Structures are given as C-alpha cells and as structure tokens.
Amino acid sequence: MNSIAYILLITFAGAGITFIVHHLIKPLRDIIAITVAASGLYFVIQSLTEKTKIVFGIADFNIIWGNTPYSNLFAVLIAVLGFLTILYARDFMAEKERLGYFYMNLLFVIGGMYGIVYSQDLISLFFFWEVMTWSSFLLVIYCCKEAQPIGLKYFVFSAIGAYSLLIAIVMIYAQTGNLELSNILQNFGNISEVNQIVIAVLLLTGFGVKSAIMPLHVWAPDSYSISPSPFTALFSGALSKMGIFGIGMVLFKFASHSGYFSYVKIILAWLGGITALLATFYAIFQTDAKKLLAYSSIGQLGYIIIGLAVGTPLSIAAALFLVILHGAFKAMLFMSVGAVYFRTGTTDMNSVTGLIRKMPLSFVTMLFGIITVSGVPPLGGFAAKWMLYESLIQSKHYFLVIVVFAASTAAFLYLYKLIFSLFLGQEEVEWSHVKEVPLLMLIPMLILSAFVLVAGIFPGLVLDPISHAMQYLGNYGFKYETSVLFNEWGNKINMQTVINVIGAVFLIAGLFVTFKGLKKTRYVTTKDIHTSGEIPEENENLTYAVDFYKPFERAIAPALKASIDKIYTAIGNNLEQAFDFLRYVYTGNGQTYAMYVVLFLSLLILFAELIFGIKL
C-alpha cells in the first residue's frame, strides 16, 4: 500500500462511515469527517515526496493510479480546501438536517477529485469524474425545493460534459485499443488528424463544462449560489479546477501533434476571454452575493482557460498560479459570504449592510479576497495577473489582452459592490444582533488569507511546484525568483520591493493619520452623516445599494441583451413539449397497437428489398 491508495481508500470509506455514524452516534460524525479530511491531507503531503504507481485490473482494463508533479499540484489544492471546508462546515452546518447525507457526499466529492487527479488511465478518470458529478449534484440539491430544477440543470450539463468525455474515451479506445494514459500519449500521434481534433474538442467540451466556459456555463451561477456555502467554497475552489486539470492535460499532453490544433487553441482562448468579460458584466448586476461570486468564478476560470490556451510558458504558469490562487480566494470569499449568511440568514446584498464592526475578521477575509481577485498589488492576485498580461502581450494576443483587461477592470465594480453592500454602508438596527462567527469557521478563512498574502510577496514559493508541474506538461521552463517575476522580454517586477514600499508608505501615512490629533478624533455612527441636516430615522436605511451600477448597466445594455441561458431554456422547453407530444404515439388504445403491428408487418414486407436487400 502507498499513500495514494490510502488517500482514496480513507476518503471513500470515510464517506460511508460518516453516513453510518450519523445515524448511530451523531456527535462523532463531525470528528470522523474532519479526521478523514485531515488524514487525506496528511497522505497527500506524504505522497509529494514519493513517486508511486498502483496497477490493478478491473473488468478488462488496467486501472493505474499514480502521481505526477501536475497532479500533486491539484491534489494539494483539493486536500487543503477539502480539509478547510469540512472544518468550516462543522459549525456552519450544525443546525441543518440530513448531515450524514451532506458529509458523505462532501467526502465523495473530495474522493472523486483525488481520483481524477491520480488517475493514469481514462476508465478510472471517467469513473471518478462521474462519482464527483453525482455527489456534487446531490449536494447542489441539498437545500430545498427551489434547488431541484437548478440541480437538474447542473446534472444535465454535467452529463453532456461527461458524455462528451465518454465519447472521446470510446473513440480513443476504438483508435488505439488502449486506455492507459501513458500508452495513449505515445500512440496519439498515430491517429488520423481529424480524429485527433475531434477527440481533443470532445475532451475540451467535457472538461469545459465543469470549468464553465461560455456557452456551457449556464448551470454555474444558480448551482453555485444555491448549494450550501461550505460546499460552494469547494465547488468553486477545487471542483471547477478539475475541468482545468483536464484541459491542461488535453492541451499539452494530447493534441500537440496536430497542426490544426492551434486554431482550437485560439478559439478556446477567445471563448475564455468572452467568458471572462461577459461573466464579469453579469456579476456586476447581481443582487445575491453568492450569485455574484458564482459569476465571478466563471470569469476567473475564463482567465485560467486563456492562460492555458495561449500556451506560452509564462501564460501556463499564470494559469496554474491562478488555479491555486483562485482556489484560495474564491473559497475565502464564499466562506466569508457564508459567514454573513450564517449570522444573518440571507445573502441578499440589498438588505444586509454595515457588518464590518460586528464581523471584523470576516471582513478582513473578504477584503483580502477582493484585493486578490482584483489583482491589485501586493496580494497574490497581482502576480498572477501580471504574468497573464505579460504572456498575452508577448504572444501577440493584443486584442485578447484588452478583453481580459476590460474584464478585470470591470471586476472592480462587482468586488466593490460585494464588500460594500455586505460589510460597509450604514449599520442597521435589523442586524445589531449579529456577531462574529465561531472560531472553527474563522480559522479556515484566516489561513487562506495568510496564504494569499504570502503568495503575493513570495510568488516563487507557489511557482516552485508549478514549474515542476510544467516540466511534466511538456518541458516548459520560465524564469523566476522567490519574489521576482520576469517576462520574456527580460523586464521584471520585484514583489519584495513593491511590498516594502507599499508597507512603508502605508505604515508612515497610517501612523500619521492615526496619531495626528488622536484625542480630538472621534468615532461617530453611520447615522451621523451629512444628509442636508435631515436626521435619519433609526430604522431608515440610507445605504445606496439597490441598482448600484445602473449607469454602467445603461452604458453596456446592448451587450447584455442576448442571454444564452434563455436559449437553452427555450430549447429545453420545446424539447419537453415535443416529448410530451411524442408520448401519444402510445395512445393507450389496443386497436392502435394492433394497427401498428399490422402496419409494421406490411412495411417490412413492402420495403423488404430496401431493408434486407432481398426482394420478397
């Protein structure tokens, strides 16, 4: 036995045990779930140093599990986020029902993700992919009646994705007669070029659904927003990365043989760009915090896809850096919003305001989160964005970089709205009972906040494993130091200097503004504001949060008219109507059925030559 076997065994067995324990001894349930996740983390860290391979046969196939530097990168992300999520869920979910179901599926999702990254053959990849899909589906529909159609949408899109994966797998099997990754990679070049492209596109579609590329993204906003917050953190932070994991494999390991593949890459990059831009625009006009973050996730995944599709060393590094970082900051943001939900019972940005003094640490988490998302120095987001832009400019994607930049500037809008509506603004009587969330929920948030800070100052620490992963992907090397980044033209950015300057100036100015007239500086409530002398009522909410970006909406209105979601809904409804019509083929009338039999007989006799090639 080695670490990988332990990881999978413990996680899956732990899921079952948690479910059973929930029905026997309730208090033990949380402890077991946390222990399972923690031991998963432990063994993942163990597995980093060893290079292992497990081979065994199931059905007619060889199942191979093993770790590569690339999979280690993702495994660590899954393990850390999984552990923190379960830690966070302990208090968050304490009052909820069906916790056995929740923890079991959560652990199934985590186990499924481990399986995906450790699979070295396509059968087990698909196997775990499906396990992850249905267990996450069961978590999406966990909450309530409203979640059901949303969950179904998620499942249908996931199924479309999974089945296009399956078609690709089946094609690969038909072409190469083998489903082991190492063999496929060797023989992939021998397949005809058309098939290579078709397989690659199918695989990209399959993986693209999970990473919510534009025409396939419609499941994401609703599913992210309706699923319970601890899971959403994992959903957006790690689960969506499985799509990225696959796309990375496809782009760099599979179809690099075919010349036409560059067109696929360009299309993919542009899809990523459009995804980033439109998702950002949609995020701006959301009123529900989780939905906003959901759109934001889609947008961020768009950046990652761009980075992968462009495919220069720097851009891949940027994409993988963003993978790690997005995992961290999106989990932080969802956890922070979850904390707000935990205390207020809603995530409606129009009704919750002014929680900053009641939940300072949640606020800090969200602040770190939005600074990272926005890509403003000195946190980790900047390093990622920097690498992405530089690589895009240097690989001659001039207009794409504009799109990306527009998207990431527009991202300021929704990020500000998010933090402003929930934490800033007027403090309301309605929320005066709110207090900071329990310690166990704070710990994950603060750990992740610390991580994004470190990733910002010393991006090299995160880039080390990434460069190993890139070595595996195709011998991509790029230059970096612990806190210095270089582009291909040799220009550099020294994060150490940046953080020093920012820190020093911030400290000096901060001290100055604090100690200048310290005694005469007083705190006043948010009711004591300039309102032309009018005195606001105690329960009067003056925060300007409804239709916050109306002017912007008016400016970009034409871009928002078309909605892919509506098209899908129309297709779905029409199909259902057609099916409803079709089912009256079965009239329920015996005579009709008898007539069918006779008709079928006469048709067979009449067209016998056509069907069987023999004239009757």
Added chain:
Amino acid sequence: MSPVHFIAIPLFAAFLIPLAGKVSKELVKIIPGLVLLYLSFVSVTLFPIGTHHPVVEIIAGFKPPFGITLYYGAIAAFLTTLITLIGFVIWLYSYKFIIREPIEKYYMLFMMLITGSTGIVLTGDIFNLFVFFEITSIAAYSLTAFLRDRDGAEAAFKYLLIGSFASTFFLLAIAIIYANVHTLNLADIAVKIQDVPVTTRLFVLILFLIGLGIESEMFPLNGWAPDAYSQAPSPVGAVFGGIVVKAAVYSLMRIIFLMFNSHDVLHFLLVMGIITMLIAEMSAMKQQQIKRMLAFSSIGQMGLVIIAFGIGTEPSVRAAMFQMFNHALIKSLLFFSAGYLVFHSGSKKISALDGLGHDKPITSFFFAFGALAIIGLPPFSGFWSKLYILLSIADAGLMVPVVLILISSIIEAVYYLRVVSRLYFYKEEATDVRRTPVSGLIAMGILTVVILLVGFYPNLILNWMTPAAADLLNKASYIKFGLF
C-alpha cells in the same frame, strides 16, 4: 441434477400450489420460495459445467433431430441463473407484498412463468419454444389482470390482443419452416435452412421479427408494455422487466444468429433498437405515473440491448448480456421500491410522491440508488455495461449510435432525477412513517448489494459473460452439440 429440473420442478410446483392452498396459505407462499431456492442452487451448481461444455438433454429418448432436446450451454446457464435468482428475489419481495387473494393463483402463475421462461432459454426445439412462449405469455396476461380492477383488465386485454398477434406470427413462421425443412430441432433447422429459397426465408424472418419483437418490446410493437407494466402488481413488473423480456430477446437473438445471420438483419436490429430506445426514453420524460415511467425506461433499456446485439460482434454481444443482467437487477429494484412507494402514497402519480423520502427513508433510498444505477453512473454496475456497449459500438466503427445512446441517457437522467428530487426535497416534514415489510427490504437489499458489488468488481459477472457471448455467436458449435 440435470437442466430438466429448471422446467419440471416449477411446473410441478405450479400444479402443487392449488393443492397446498387447501392445506395452508403459508405453504402456498413458501413453496415457490423453496422451489426457486432449489433451482438457484441447481443453476449455480450446473453453471460451471454448462459454461465449460454445453449439456444437451434428450427428452423422451428420441435422438435429435427427432426428439425434443434441452440445450444447456453457456448462455443458457447464465440466463437460467439470472432468471432463478431474480425469481427468488421477486418471491422474497412478493412474500409480504401480495396480500390480496387469490394468493395461490398468483404463485401458481408465477411458477408457470418461471417454467416458461427457463423453458424458452433451455429448449433446443422450435415448437417447444413456441409452447413455452405460450405458457409464459398466458401466465403474464393473467398476472397483468391479477388486481382484478378495470385498468388491469384493460391492460391485460391489450397484452392479450397484441400477444395473440405474436403467437400467430410465430406459429406461422414455424409452420412455414417445418413445411420447408421438415424438422423442428433448432440445430437441424440451422443446417437445413440454407437450402430454403431466399424469399421464403425472408418471409419467415419477418414473421419471427414481429412475433418475437412483440415480446422483446421492439418499437412499434411494444404498445402493450407500458400498460401491462404499470397495471400489473409491482413484482410482476419486475418479472416482466427482469425475466420475460430477457427470455424473449434471447430467443430472438438465438433464432437470428442461428438462421438469419446477415449484416442486413443486424443493421435492421440496430436501427430498430435505436428507434425503440429514443422513442421510449422521450415518452418516459413526461409520464405522470411512476410505474408507467419505469415501463418506458424498461423499453428504452431493451432498445439499448437490441442495439448491442445488432452490432453482432463478440464484445458487443457480451456487453448486451451484461446490460441484460444489470437491467434485470436494477429494474427489479426500481419496481420493488416503486411498488411500496405507490402503495404508501396511495396513488400511482409521480406528483403524489412528494416528501416520501422522509416517511419511507429506506424504500426511497433504494429507489434513488436504483435511479442512479440505471442512468449508468459509477460506481454502480450499470456503468460498466453501458461502457462496454459504447466501446463495442465504437470498435465496430460506428459513432452515431454512441451519441444517441448518450443523449437518451441524459433524458433518462432527467426523468429519474426529477422523481428522486420529489421524494426527498419537495416536502420537508415526515407525515406518516409506515414500515416497508422486512422481506421486501431484504429483497431490495440483496439487489443493492449485488449492484454495488458488480459495480466495484465487474469481473464477477464479466468472466462468465465471455463464454456466453461466444456460445450465442458460435453457430457451428451449437449445431455440433445440438445434433451430436
């Protein structure tokens, strides 16, 4: 022990049951169980023998091609095992489920049905096949109307109407064959049919296709199925889905592979399978009754099996057998759980199932489990058979059926998950917690465990499937052993 037990013992039991009914009701209930347990034991014992080397049993001492033979090869071994085991589980379920009189008639008909089905699988004589077919059909008609209500009678009448078409065509085909080759032994026919004029053969084929197509639920001959499945008592639905249809499809394929093995026929089957599958799945989408929905799903699954047979390569036949096995298990599980859900909710409508997941947690769990399994999600057994079917289709160089199968899988997922959602999430509170009887739960539990076991360790079944597929495809060996 010999394969004759499979036919003789249930037949004997069927006649014994009314007599036992005079003694004790409990005896009526227990006898079928004992019989099926014994048959399961026999089938498991004979399994390796049959798989290794076909056993040909001669009835009444006449040598083939004149006498009636039983051909117990790999595929027959597999199917009898499947039938007896599923039959046993169905009995276990029926034990507490069938509480309405006349119980002895139910079990008698059930035994007849088992007799007929095993007979179909085992027989090496085409007229004998017809006879077993009739036994099965007539038992099935009666079981459909078992509840003695209006709907059941109507469904049974439809079934009877269409079924009599089937019998007519089947008999006609046999008559024509006999007129031409003067033999009824399947192996003998397989040898001699080559000399028959092409047009006659074609006509016979068409008659067979329709006669057996009706029983194996091929579109558009399957009008009887939705009504019969949904109006019959739930265990009978499982019997139809798990036993009768399997036997029918087997006989269709046996006849086609023996007598009419040509590309055109197989392609025709492939196309018909696709049409059957698509139309059935689409119709299932908007059904309002849960058992009707299951019936359509069943038809769709059979379409999938027919597709796989239609490819006609060894891997595809193997995959089709595997799919038959899985479908029998999973559909039985679904019918079992749906039976109690319908029973508890008091309505056949899907909309009446809201919130039953809280009232009947275990039954609902089994239904949800079955739903996930039949969609073909790992780690359940349905995943592997679907995968194998797809791989074999792709191996044959066809991609369109792969895409269509997956599309129909998506449709399937939608309607199954809708029901699962209703069970658990449409109402929050538990209203009345009545227990599902233990015997029913054990029956479902056995199926669940097997589904999971096969899901994690498909070799358990797959290893036996390879000789079965070879057996079905290898005409020469059938002739050799059938005529020895």
Added chain:
Amino acid sequence: MFNDKEASKIVDIIKNFARKHSLWVVAYGTGCGAIELPPTMTSRYDAERFGIRGSATPRQADVLLITGYLSVKTLKRVIRTYEQMQEPKYVIGFGSCTINGGMYWDSYNTIKALDRYLPVDVYINGCMPRPEAVISGFIKLQQLISEGKADGAKRYRENLEWYRENQRKVIKNWRMPEYNW
C-alpha cells in the same frame, strides 16, 4: 533659537494664516439672502481671491453661512449641520433677519435672534446685504481669526446647556442625537 512657546506661537501664526485664507463655506440657503451668494462667488465680486469657496458638505466646511431668516423647522437642520462641522468653525449671520427677525419680527414660526441658538461670529447687516457687504463680513471674520477671537465653537461647547435650553424651547419635537464632543 526658539523656545517652545515661541515655536507654538509661530505654528499658531501659520495655522491662523492658513485658516484665515481658506474659508470653505457651507451656505445654508434658508432665506432670500441666498440669491446674493452667486454674484459674490462669480466674476463680478470673485470671493475666491480671498480663499473663500463653497463647500458641498459640512464635514469639509469652516464657515456656516445663515442666509436670512430661519424658521423653527429649518433651525433643527441648521443645528445639526453646525454640529457636523469640524472645529474650528465659524458662523456668519447674514441679513437683518438673523439679528432681530427683520421683517419677520412678529412671525410665530421664525427665529428672531440667531445667537441664542448658535454662536455667531460675524453678523452682516442689511436687507439684503450687497455682495460688497458680504465680502466685508468675511474680511471681518478673517480679521477675527487672525486675532484668535473667532472662538464661536469654543463658546458653543462651553455654554452648550444654555444653547440646548434655548433650542429645546423652540423646537417642540426634540429628537436630536446627543452631541458627543
């Protein structure tokens, strides 16, 4: 060189010089006097050359300019606006109405003498005072500032209770937040 006292004196001089030449006015356009402000600020009289400019909010303002009569209803707002301003802050009463009620001397609903309610530093007489008068008033204020005599805010703080009493007397539905110094 300097001792502490002298140093602080120099700092005071600089402070007062800056304060004097940078008067940001929140003009409370209560009465008809508001119409005199546009000419004061624009090309003809150009108050900006003395560093006087309008300010949008009381938080940024130095001078509260009460332009004309104050009804009781308005007084409430004016008091709040005044209390929201940052020290040092000055009040200029503008026009006769703020001094003795002017033409509204017998109105039941008007404040007669502004300095009973707010500490007025400079009154500008007239009905209406012309822009020249306004500027002259501002220059008087600047003079007071540089002499350190414009201590309205200090007076208000020290005699808060007296002011409050007067304010409460006229404002019947007193629902003002307490002024926490």
Added chain:
Amino acid sequence: MEINWSAVLGIVFTPVIAFLVGVTYGGLTRRITARIQNRFGPPFYQNILDIIKLYSKESNINHGVMQHLGPVFAITASVTTLFFIPVIKDSPVFTNFSFNGDLIFLLYIMVFGSLGMALGAGQTGNPNSAIGVSRGLSQLVGYEVPFVMALVAIMVQFQTTSLNDLLAVQDHFTKWIIFQSPFAFLAAILAFLGMMGYAPFDVVIAPAEIASGPPSEFGGKYLGLMLTSRSIFTFAKLVLFTDIFLGGAHDFITLIIKTFILYMIPVLTGIVFPRFRTEQSIRFFWSWPLFFGILAILVVVF
C-alpha cells in the same frame, strides 16, 4: 551595510517635490480657471493654505477603521506610483525603484488608491459617497480600456514593458513616442482626461449634485491627506505620461515645462465643457479613444 545615499535622497525628496509641484499646479489651475472666467482668482499657493488648514482642524470624525484608512490607501498608491516612475531620466537620485516595476504594475497600483478610498467612502454610509463610488468605478472601466490599448500598442512596438527602456528609446525628440505612435498618444490622452477627473468627466465628485461624492464625509486631516495624495498623484501621472510619450526629462525645468503643457490639456478642456453623465462618458471612452486604440494596435501589428 552600505547605504546608497542618492537613493535615500530620492526617496525623501521625490514625494516632497511631487507634492509641491502638484499642489502648485492645483493652485495655478484655479487661477487659470478664474482668469478664463474673467475673475481674479486665488493666489497660486491657495491649495497649500487649504491643505494646511485642513491638517490644522482641531476635531476630526470617522465612521470606522476603513474610513480612517481610506486616505492612507490613497496616499500609499500615489507615493508608490511615484516611486516606480523614473522622474528624471538617468538620474541616480530620482529614478527610485523604477527598475523593479513595469507598466502593468503601474496600471494596477494606480487603481489601488481609488479602491482604498472607495472602501473608506463606503464605510461612511453616506449615500452620496456610494453614488460617487459607483460612478467613479464605472468611469474607470470606461477609460482604462483605451489607455491599456495605447500602452499595449507601445509595449508591443518597443518590445518592452519597462518605463526605463521606453525612455532609453526616446533619446532624441524626433523619436518621442508621441511622434512614433500618434494614435496611441491620442487614445491615451483622451483616457487621461477621464483619469484626471476634470469636466466633462467630473461626474464622480459632482459637488452641486452629490455633495462632492466619495469624500463627502471626509474632513479635517482625512481630507487634507486626500488632497496631499491627489497632488502627488497628479504629478505622478503627468510624469508617467511625459516619460511614455514625451521622452521624459533630464532636468526639472524640462520636466516642469512638459508636465505643465500636458496638464493644461485636461484643465483647459475641463473649463469649457459641461458634465457628462456616467453612461455618456463611458460611451465616449468606448467610441473615439477605443477607435484610436485599435488603430494604434493595428498600426503596430501590420
């Protein structure tokens, strides 16, 4: 440890000089505006007096820690931006940290301050502040796009993202980027109008409409710090534009002349124009400036 005194000198004096120049420019602007409006106008040092007065305010209020830190964010951004721009070409004293950063970094650090201020403004709970922030951020999206297009065009044309490299390219006035890449300059300068926030793009602070917008709850030392930061930031942006388009400067006199000319563009535009609404200004930035930006990139590509 050896201390690089010229660097220390630069660190100490650059912000001071930037502040003085920026604040004087502010005063001069008011004066020029006044002269154009046929007024006399305040003295050129008026803004210094204003800032001193604001610092000498004796009482200050805040609504919480974010408002307290808002101006600190702003001045951090301004000073950091300044430090990463070579103020005087090839000078050991006034290039500061410009070798450790590049244009993309400058793009991002330049919004750092506005975002920090926006957070501060948000905490005041004043609806006017929030409206101002909403408008400001919307407008930011508007002008950043053409600005980035211009920068991308330049970066691609000269194969560098470093300001120092760009300065090195423009060693003769015929090689100034304004002449080498005129469309990029047009796009950038139009975006610059929005960046400076003078009319017609002053909808953010719109004093008569939303009570000076984001800073409406800021007074005393907070406002003073903001104005200080704004003076420095104005200078930093001017130097940045001079460095990119006008070849930078070897001495302060040239620098002052170039920056002043550059500065007059938004100022003089501002005086004669009324105010755009938010969506109008966004549409403006996405029409002509965007067109020039695309043109600039196309010129570089082909």
